Amino acid sequence: MTTVILVRHGLTAMTGPVLAGWTPGVHLDERGRRQARAVAERLAPLELDAIVSSPLERCRETAAAIAEGRALTVQTDDRFGECGYGDWTGRPLRELAEEPLWKVVQAHPSAAVFPGGESLAEVQSRAVRAVRDWNGRLGEKATYLVCSHGDVIKAIVADALGLHLDQFQRITADPASVTVIRYTPLRPFLIRANDVGGGVANLVPPPEVSEDRDGGENITGSDAAVGGGPGTA
Helix, strand or coil, X not given: CEEEEEEECCCECCCCCECCCCCCCCCECHHHHHHHXXXXXXXXXXXXXEEEECCCHHHHHHHXXXXXXXXXXXXXXXXXXXCCCHHHCCCEHHHHCCCHHHHHHHHCHHHCEXXXXXXXXXXXXXXXXXXXXXXXXXXXXXXXXXXXXXXXXXXXXXXXXXXXXXXXXXXXCCXXXXXXXXXXXXXXXXXXXXXXXXXXXXXXXXXXXXXXXXXXXXXXXXXXXXXXXXXXX
């Protein structure tokens, strides 16, 4: 089973008031750099087989903090990049909330197509395809980290839970949060969601974990918990 750790980038000056999208040159601010250092410290005990990032600066900077001290080079994958918001890029959220499309994005996101940009369905398709490709490339015993964006992480989680994309707005991915999904041959398991302060115990399955014929997880020779510790969802 492959364990994927999804980390949202830290805060930037544009986080919150403005839809940054693919705007170039959006870097972590001091708050975001502190967050990146904190999440790197939290995840330091974990052995990672790869660190993959969205190509955007705020993600690469967060991923670089996590990679520091590890014998790993951050790899980028455009498929983990932010949604292409097209003509909405760089506009204030308060202004966008007055657009008719805003209600579609909130209530029926599977139908949302940003003017001059992508649809949210396309974003989910490319992101999930990227996860599956990296799972196959790294193997079933791998643990790897992906640094990406809020909507991208939410779309991946919705797919892992078997939820229609129209439910993805019920999922939260805060800046510098950790979300963990374990992919088995039969189905994914959401281990942590939007965790902003928990430890790393039990994020990686012990060698004794196997999947039984019914799809349930069997732990032999150990009473360790398969699920993660406390976190917020």
